[in-house]
Each structure stands twice: as C-alpha cells, then as structure tokens.
Amino acid sequence: MRVDIGNALAATARPGVSADALDRLDDRVAAAHDRIADGMADSEFGYAALNLPETADPAAVEAAVEPLADADTLLTVGIGGSALGAATLVDALGDGLDYHALDNVDPAHVRDLLADLDLADTVVHVVSRSGTTAETLANFLVVRDAMADAGVDWTERTLVTTGVEGNLRDLADDHGLPVLDAPEGVPGRFSALSTVALPAAALAGVDLDELLAGAAAGRDALSGSLYDCPAYAYGAVAYALDVRGASVNAMLPYAEGLETFAEWFAQLWAESLGKDGLGQTPARALGATDQHSQLQLYRAGPRDKLVTMVRPESRPDCAIPETDLDGLDYLAGGDLGGLLDAEFEATEASLAESGVPSVRVELPAVDAHSLGRLLFDIEAACVLAGELYGVETFTQPAVEWGKDAARGLLRGEADLPEKDVLVVE
Amino acid sequence: MRVDIGNALAATARPGVSADALDRLDDRVAAAHDRIADGMADSEFGYAALNLPETADPAAVEAAVEPLADADTLLTVGIGGSALGAATLVDALGDGLDYHALDNVDPAHVRDLLADLDLADTVVHVVSRSGTTAETLANFLVVRDAMADAGVDWTERTLVTTGVEGNLRDLADDHGLPVLDAPEGVPGRFSALSTVALPAAALAGVDLDELLAGAAAGRDALSGSLYDCPAYAYGAVAYALDVRGASVNAMLPYAEGLETFAEWFAQLWAESLGKDGLGQTPARALGATDQHSQLQLYRAGPRDKLVTMVRPESRPDCAIPETDLDGLDYLAGGDLGGLLDAEFEATEASLAESGVPSVRVELPAVDAHSLGRLLFDIEAACVLAGELYGVETFTQPAVEWGKDAARGLLRGEADLPEKDVLVVE
Numbered sequence: 001m002r003v004d005i006g007n008a009l010a011a012t013a014r015p016g017v018s019a020d021a022l023d024r025l026d027d028r029v030a031a032a033h034d035r036i037a038d039g040m041a042d043s044e045f046g047y048a049a050l051n052l053p054e055t056a057d058p059a060a061v062e063a064a065v066e067p068l069a070d071a072d073t074l075l076t077v078g079i080g081g082s083a084l085g086a087a088t089l090v091d092a093l094g095d096g097l098d099y100h101a102l103d104n105v106d107p108a109h110v111r112d113l114l115a116d117l118d119l120a121d122t123v124v125h126v127v128s129r130s131g132t133t134a135e136t137l138a139n140f141l142v143v144r145d146a147m148a149d150a151g152v153d154w155t156e157r158t159l160v161t162t163g164v165e166g167n168l169r170d171l172a173d174d175h176g177l178p179v180l181d182a183p184e185g186v187p188g189r190f191s192a193l194s195t196v197a198l199p200a201a202a203l204a205g206v207d208l209d210e211l212l213a214g215a216a217a218g219r220d221a222l223s224g225s226l227y228d229c230p231a232y233a234y235g236a237v238a239y240a241l242d243v244r245g246a247s248v249n250a251m252l253p254y255a256e257g258l259e260t261f262a263e264w265f266a267q268l269w270a271e272s273l274g275k276d277g278l279g280q281t282p283a284r285a286l287g288a289t290d291q292h293s294q295l296q297l298y299r300a301g302p303r304d305k306l307v308t309m310v311r312p313e314s315r316p317d318c319a320i321p322e323t324d325l326d327g328l329d330y331l332a333g334g335d336l337g338g339l340l341d342a343e344f345e346a347t348e349a350s351l352a353e354s355g356v357p358s359v360r361v362e363l364p365a366v367d368a369h370s371l372g373r374l375l376f377d378i379e380a381a382c383v384l385a386g387e388l389y390g391v392e393t394f395t396q397p398a399v400e401w402g403k404d405a406a407r408g409l410l411r412g413e414a415d416l417p418e419k420d421v422l423v424v425e
Numbered sequence: 426m427r428v429d430i431g432n433a434l435a436a437t438a439r440p441g442v443s444a445d446a447l448d449r450l451d452d453r454v455a456a457a458h459d460r461i462a463d464g465m466a467d468s469e470f471g472y473a474a475l476n477l478p479e480t481a482d483p484a485a486v487e488a489a490v491e492p493l494a495d496a497d498t499l500l501t502v503g504i505g506g507s508a509l510g511a512a513t514l515v516d517a518l519g520d521g522l523d524y525h526a527l528d529n530v531d532p533a534h535v536r537d538l539l540a541d542l543d544l545a546d547t548v549v550h551v552v553s554r555s556g557t558t559a560e561t562l563a564n565f566l567v568v569r570d571a572m573a574d575a576g577v578d579w580t581e582r583t584l585v586t587t588g589v590e591g592n593l594r595d596l597a598d599d600h601g602l603p604v605l606d607a608p609e610g611v612p613g614r615f616s617a618l619s620t621v622a623l624p625a626a627a628l629a630g631v632d633l634d635e636l637l638a639g640a641a642a643g644r645d646a647l648s649g650s651l652y653d654c655p656a657y658a659y660g661a662v663a664y665a666l667d668v669r670g671a672s673v674n675a676m677l678p679y680a681e682g683l684e685t686f687a688e689w690f691a692q693l694w695a696e697s698l699g700k701d702g703l704g705q706t707p708a709r710a711l712g713a714t715d716q717h718s719q720l721q722l723y724r725a726g727p728r729d730k731l732v733t734m735v736r737p738e739s740r741p742d743c744a745i746p747e748t749d750l751d752g753l754d755y756l757a758g759g760d761l762g763g764l765l766d767a768e769f770e771a772t773e774a775s776l777a778e779s780g781v782p783s784v785r786v787e788l789p790a791v792d793a794h795s796l797g798r799l800l801f802d803i804e805a806a807c808v809l810a811g812e813l814y815g816v817e818t819f820t821q822p823a824v825e826w827g828k829d830a831a832r833g834l835l836r837g838e839a840d841l842p843e844k845d846v847l848v849v850e
Binding site for chain 2: 001002003004005006007009011012079080081084103104105106107108109110111131132134135137138139141142144145166167170171188189226227228229230233247248254255256257263266267270271273274275276277278279281283284286287288289291292293294295296297298299300301302303304305315316317318319320321323325326327328329330331334335336337338339340342343345346347348349350352353354366396397398399401402403405406407409410411416417419420421422423424425
C-alpha cells in the first residue's frame with residue numbers, strides 16, 4: 001500500500017501539518033508503536049486483532065463452509081461488526097454469489113427479502129459473539145421460521161459464528177450445526193479477517209490465503225516511524241489534522257467495489273475513536289459519483305475536512321466507443337478507467353488548489369491481497385490514532401445506555417425520561 | 426409530516442437553541458419565506474423547484490413510459506441529481522422492478538453489471554440536462570454498444586430526459602426516441618419530483634399522483650412562521666444548531682426503504698449549502714444498524730452533531746417467533762417493528778441524556794404520499810436554510826475547476842499543477 005501525505009502538509013493545506021510538527025509527532029508514533037507491539041505480543045484485548053494474519057485459520061473456515069458451498073445465495077444475519085466485514089469482502093471481491101446482509105430489523109425489508117429468496121438454495125450465517133444481540137437473534141428466529149414454512153430443514157443450511165459459550169453455541173451444539181469460534185480478544189469492528197467474515201468471503205470465492213497474505217504484509221510493515229509505515233503515516237496524519245481542525249474524514253474510494261469499505265471504515269473510525277469528546281467524524285463517499293454531491297461542500301464549505309482518496313493502480317478495460325456527439329471528442333477512444341483516473345487526479349488537484357487537505361492511498365488492484373493489506377493497514381492506523389488521542393480504542397461504552405433502555409421498554413419494565421416536546425405539524 | 430424539535434432546545438442539548446433565540450429567528454424565517462414565495466411566484470431559477478407539485482405532468486411521464494412498461498429491469502444512466510432522485514423513489518416505494526443506477530464510471534462495475542443484465546428486457550433511461558455530462562455520456566455509449574452486441578435495438582428500449590437543446594435532444598430526435606424535457610429552472614438535486622426521476626418511479630409502480638399530492642401538501646403548509654410549518658421548523662433549527670456548533674447533520678432514518686433518501690439528503694444539503702466557508706456537513710446513516718457503528722461517536726464524541734431521526738408511524742407486521750433461548754424472553758411474542766421503534770425511542774432518549782441535539786421527523790408511513798411530502802419539505806427546509814445562511818443555494822461553482830481539469834487531462838491539453846509529494850510505502 002502506498003500512502004501519499006504530500007497534500008496534507010501545511011505547504012498545501014489549511015489545516016495542514018508542518019514538516020517540523022510531523023517530525024515531532026514521529027516520536028510519539030515510536031512510543032505508540034512500542035505499546036501496540038507489546039499489546040500484540042501479549043494478545044491483549046483489541047491488540048489481538050492485529051495478530052489475525054497469523055491466528056486466523058483459513059483451512060478451518062474452508063472446511064466449515066465446504067458442505068454448504070453448493071448454495072447460490074448467502075444471508076449473513078448479524079449487525080455492526082458482525083456484518084460489515086463480510087459485506088466489505090464480498091462487495092469488493094465476490095464472484096457471482098447472491099449476497100445479503102440482514103443487519104437491521106425493519107419488518108418491511110425482512111419480509112420482502114425473505115419472500116424474494118429461494119430459501120432451499122440459501123446458506124444462513126448467523127454471527128453474534130454473545131449469542132444475545134437483540135436484532136440478530138430476532139432476525140434469526142424470523143428466518144428460521146420462514147425456512148420451516150418453506151419446507152427447508154434449517155439445520156442443513158445454517159452456519160454459526162459465536163463465542164465458546166452462550167445461546168447460539170448451545171443451539172449449534174443441540175442441532176449439530178457447523179460452528180466457528182469468534183476470535184478471542186477481537187472487537188467486532190476489527191474482525192473482518194476472522195471467522196466472523198471469512199466464511200462469507202470463502203463462499204463468494206475469495207482466496208483467503210491471498211487475503212491474509214496481504215494482511216500479513218501490513219503487519220510486517222509496522223515499524224516505529226510514520227515515514228516507514230504507510231498505516232502509521234495515515235493514522236498519524238489523520239490524527240494531526242483532526243486536532244488542527246479537520247474534524248471530518250471523508251473516505252472517498254474511486255472504485256465501486258470499495259463502496260462498502262467506506263462504510264466499514266466509518267464504523268471502525270467512529271466507534272473506536274469517538275470517546276471523551278474526541279474522535280474524527282467519518283463521512284462515507286464514493287468517487288466519481290460524489291463529485292456531483294459532496295465535492296462542492298468539501299472545496300467551498302467549512303475548513304473542517306480531510307479527504308481520503310483511495311484508488312487501485314490497475315483496473316479492467318472498458319473502452320468508450322467512438323461517437324459523433326458534439327463536444328465529446330475528448331472521451332472517444334478512451335477507457336472508462338482512464339476517465340475515472342482523470343477525475344481522481346483532477347479532484348485531488350482541485351482540493352489542493354482550494355487548500356483542503358487530502359491523502360492519497362493507492363493499492364495495486366481491487367484484489368484479495370490488496371484488500372487484505374488495506375483492511376489491516378486501516379485497522380493499524382486506527383489503533384495508532386487511538387494511542388495518540390489517548391482513548392480506549394477497543395470498547396464502545398456509550399451505546400450501552402440505549403441498549404438497556406430498549407430492553408427495558410420491550411420488557412415493559414422501564415419508562416424513558418420524559419421528553420422535551422415542541423411539535424410542528 | 427410531524428417535526429418535533431423539543432430535543433434540539435437548550436433545555437436538553439448543548440449546542441441547543443433557546444426559546445428566545447427561536448422566537449428571534451422566526452422573524453428571519455418570515456422574511457425568508459417572503460423571498461421564497463416571491464421566487465416561486467416568478468418561477469425564478471431554483472425556487473421553481475418548489476412549484477413542481479403543480480408544474481410536474483405525471484400524465485406525460487406515464488404516457489412516455491407506457492410503451493416500455495413490459496420490461497422487468499430499469500437502468501438509469503445519470504449521475505448526481507440525475508440519478509439520486511430516481512434511486513430514492515424506487516428504493517423506498519418500488520414494487521418488484523429490478524432497478525440499477527449507472528452513476529459512476531468504474532469499468533469493473535459497468536462490465537459486471539452489463540454482463541448480468543438481460544438487455545433485451547431492460548429499459549435504459551438516460552438523464553443529462555446538458556447532454557454533455559462526461560460520466561453519463563461515456564456510460565451511455567458503452568451501454569448502447571452492449572445492446573447492439575446483444576442484438577437488441579437500443580432505439581426501442583431507450584428513454585431520454587434532457588434539455589430542449591443539445592446532444593441528447595438531437596440524438597433522441599434523430600432516432601425517434603421518447604424524450605421528456607428536463608424541468609426549467611430546477612437544479613438536478615431538486616428534481617426528484619420531475620421528469621428526471623418520475624419515469625423510474627412510474628416504471629416501478631409508484632402512484633405519481635399520490636406522490637405529487639404529498640408534495641402539494643408540503644407546499645400548502647409553507648407559511649411565514651417556523652411554528653406553523655414543519656419544513657421551516659426543520660430548516661431553521663438545523664441552521665441555528667450549525668451556527669451554534671453542530672456542524673454535522675447525521676440523517677438517521679429508521680426504515681431500510683429510506684436508506685437512499687439519506688443519500689439524497691446528503692447531496693441536497695452539501696451541494697446547496699456548502700459555500701463561502703459555510704454549510705452543515707451531512708452524514709448518511711441508518712437506524713437501527715448504525716447504533717452499532719456511529720452511535721458511540723454521536724453520544725461520546727465531539728459536540729458538533731445534530732441527529733435527525735426519521736421514522737414512519739406505521740409499519741407492516743413481522744412477528745418474532747416464540748423461543749426458549751436464554752435471555753430473549755423480552756423479544757418473544759413481539760414484532761420486528763416494535764423492536765425497531767423501541768430502539769428508535771431508546772436511542773433518541775440516549776442522545777438527550779448525553780445532551781446531543783436531535784430532531785424527530787415522523788411520517789404516516791413509507792408510502793407515496795408521505796415520501797412526496799418528505800422530499801418536498803426537506804427541499805423547502807434546505808431553501809430556507811440557504812436564505813438564513815445567505816448563500817447561493819442553487820448553484821455549485823466549486824465543482825467546475827475539477828471538471829475543467831479532468832477534461833483538460835483527457836484532451837492532453839492541460840497539466841495539473843505540480844503536486845506536493847510525501848510517499849510512504
């Protein structure tokens with residue numbers, strides 16, 4: 001992975017990081033790297049995620065999905081970190097598998113989706129570490145019922161990833177379902193390279209060995225200086241820009257296959273760093289489409305944005321046919337990829353021209369090795385940023401209040417505090 | 426539409442709007458409304474969008490699509506405002522039509538999509554007011570070629586929306602294609618209720634009369650006080666919170682069908698208001714899914730957010746089956762919609778508990794009338810906010826630099842300014 005932070009420096013951008021400030025920050029990166037390396041060596045909670053390139057067991061995943069590999073459709077039942085990793089891998093790399101993530105409890109959507117699927121030809125992958133996630137378990141109960149109604153033996157089509165104890169483990173044991181252990185010490189949002197997401201990738205034809213080899217290359221590249229490590233260069237600059245006023249990080253991949261990656265990034269960044277009044281707000285975007293939506297704001301709005309531009313260095317061919325339409329001579333004989341790359345470079349230059357900081361991230365291609373590297377490096381960037389902010393990167397305490405309140409409401413046990421109301425209708 | 430701004434007031438939230446400040450702001454709303462009403466009366470550029478409930482001609486749209494209505498698949502070829510309105514309507518209300526928006530020029534995606542479609546059974550709707558939008562025209566040339574390769578007469582399957590002059594108009598005239606006029610004086614991002622998006626909705630089985638009746642109800646509700654007009658209540662509070670520090674507006678619908686609406690909102694808000702260093706940054710979200718992704722940041726991160734929570738008051742049924750799984754007694758016998766609503770209310774209360782401002786927007790249902798009302802009211806809110814900021818709501822000058830630079834690159838005529846480079850790899 002190649003990270004170019006030139007357009008995030010103070011010579012180009014406001015806010016921007018000066019060369020001296022970057023040198024001073026590099027001392028803190030060295031200390032943070034020591035902390036991270038210790039955490040990895042001891043497989044501490046959270047830091048263990050960065051060991052997945054070695055600890056993941058692709059053969060076990062492949063063995064678990066092999067009896068189900070004849071299905072044309074996969075339904076992941078999970079939410080948040082239990083769904084986004086799989087969707088990211090399949091949307092970027094999947095080859096022909098009809099994939100759906102059931103990651104919300106909207107009755108209209110669930111009904112429509114189940115009515116559309118051929119359940120006899122569908123694998124259901126249920127993912128919940130605790131085995132008690134309300135949305136996931138409710139959806140699973142509905143799906144199981146729908147399979148029974150369709151005359152499908154759900155025990156033949158269901159795969160489970162969960163912790164070593166709990167509801168889902170008991171259920172899997174009782175019915176002899178294939179079950180994979182959720183990785184120890186790895187929060188959901190850091191679990192894309194584990195049993196949480198790899199089964200979906202395997203069913204979608206992704207080469208797990210290549211994916212993990214890419215991640216291992218990221219691990220091997222970790223080092224005590226941001227100038228030697230692309231992951232840390234990205235994490236350090238994002239942090240430095242945030243504390244200088246770039247409180248929004250717009251993730252703008254120029255590849256449709258990476259649209260879900262931007263969503264995965266948004267979860268990782270928001271839930272890991274959004275603590276103690278700190279944390280950069282991720283904005284999900286897609287190039288070139290969002291040039292016609294968000295770029296006006298990025299260039300001319302408040303000076304509170306870092307734009308992260310991601311692209312593959314190679315793309316498949318798709319020639320633009322010749323035409324006699326007026327004013328389109330500049331397109332003719334070209335290729336869609338050439339047009340997309342010209343827009344990438346022009347947009348990057350247009351941000352620099354107006355002094356908006358951007359970082360360029362380049363991958364060899366949208367392939368398994370590059371994606372493994374990208375996910376690992378962005379995770380490492382996030383862990384580094386967490387060290388620099390001094391927050392608890394691997395927990396999400398602020399969501400517990402709402403979970404408890406929702407359970408209380410459903411049990412009829414608890415009332416919510418009275419709400420201030422000012423209705424206009 | 427019902428807008429509850431109680432949780433955005435200073436009694437609950439920081440930042441929050443005090444009751445006195447809201448009263449003072451209402452004088453400015455009255456003046457802005459006069460300006461908007463004048464613009465509508467004179468069909469001025471941009472303001473003309475708010476006349477679409479009356480000026481749109483659903484019968485003409487239905488007549489244009491009628492000969493194509495046997496197709497199972499629709500492909501919109503457009504970008505930005507020429508695609509998002511159609512996607513918003515079809516994703517919320519469409520019934521069974523296989524819908525795709527070709528709104529990017531990624532060669533991998535375009536190739537895969539065209540390989541998957543049965544082009545003989547596909548309607549192509551090409552949308553570009555100017556007839557020269559690079560991405561749209563390049564994609565159209567590729568699609569036309571693919572149809573020819575598949576032995577399909579593209580002139581039998583193509584519908585055009587464009588201006589009264591230009592490339593696409595000439596093309597349509599030369600080949601006798603059905604063609605609809607892009608609405609006069611209506612910027613793309615305000616064109617969801619026009620010939621730009623209504624053809625897709627009609628093909629997807631949406632009741633255009635109901636949709637426009639909902640919008641007309643929004644128009645009829647415009648008045649000189651935010652206390653009497655939900656659209657203005659929303660626009661005024663969003664503006665007031667932004668200038669008090671809520672520089673991010675997280676659009677969080679609790680309905681899968683409104684996921685694309687959040688994207689449409691993000692375009693409308695960003696491109697209309699992101700000017701002169703001003704403008705609130707939209708963040709696209711989805712409830713309940715993003716409780717497991719963004720909520721940690723919203724509650725515990727920087728105090729720079731307004732959370733806009735949208736939900737329908739009625740949902741279809743989808744019962745949660747009984748279960749003997751441990752700890753899930755509170756779900757049993759309930760309904761997915763009840764779970765989703767409990768999460769909505771618990772999340773809203775959890776934001777209030779931590780002092781984060783939110784606004785609640787409620788629709789009777791996700792149906793044509795309600796969606797027409799929602800789109801109209803959010804457009805009116807945006808126009809009002811533009812008046813309060815004092816920006817040029819209806820233009821997007823900051824994107825021109827990049828468009829020119831991309832054309833220059835592709836023509837081989839212009840070099841970009843030299844880039845600052847600091848590469849880590």
